[in-house]
Amino acid sequence: MRRATSVDSRRPARLNEGLAARIAALIQGHPTFGYRRLWALLRFRDGQRITPKTVYRLCALKRVVRPPAPDDTAAAGAGLD
DSSP states (O other), X not given: OOHHHHOOOOOOOOOOHHHHHHHHHHHHHOTTOOHHHHHHIIIIISOOOOOHHHHHXXXXXXXXXXXXXXXXXXXXXXXXX
8 A cells, every 4th residue: 555545644724813813804894805915914014924825724714715706708708709
């Protein structure tokens, strides 16, 4: 048996409660912001040294990730026949 199939190397998700609370507060004030804009607020306004991936992971754990915007390129090219 291969080692990769018998060992689960994933670490359990860690949750920084203070950062999660700050993200929740930002979402209350800016409900249309996605994780990238939330990251920008945290990074440049609050001075937090975090990555967009960290913000995305915390949003996903708290289930506050917004669905992606619809792709308008398909609708724009539909009438070009």
